Amino acid sequence: MIYKLLPTIEWDDARAAGHLSGTAVDHQDGFIHLSGHDQLVGTAQRHFAGATGLTLLTVDPARLGERLRWEPSRGGELFPHLYGPLPVAAVxxxxxxxxxxxxxDAVAALIG
Incomplete structure (x- = not known):
């Protein structure tokens, strides 16, 4: 499984639309940022410190097809990037x- 951490209001909008088109950072970078299991706590620390009102999505990568690519990011580590909308059905x-x-801390407790 792969993961997406985002404001709950953006998840609510995605459910209504049937897909997530991405957050502001996703739009800026041209793809939806996702994290692997071992990357998720670091992502929460770096990008969501002090944030509240968040939702953690667990995404089945098999439901994303060829639009999902693992590409170098922080320190050359490969991260999952989705080129195109994230279907609610993949969550x-x-x-x-x-x-x-x-x-x-919340993410660490949820994913074990």
Whole structure:
């Protein structure tokens, strides 16, 4: 599985539309940023420190096809990038993070 951490309001909009077109950073970079299991806590620490109102999406990469590519990012590490919208049907689980716990700690507790 791969993961997407995003504001809950953006997930709500995606569910209504049937797909996630991406966050502001995704649009800027031209692809939807996703994380592997071992990358998720670092992503939460770097990009969501102090943020509240977040949802963690668990995404089945088999449902994304050829638009999913693993490409070098931080320090040359390969990250999953999705070129095109993320279909809601590819999300196998969506979990809201508790607002009173730092995002990285909440993510670590959820994914074990």
């Amino acid at each position: 196998v689980e969506a979990r809201a993070l508790p607002a009173d716990v730092p995002a990285a």
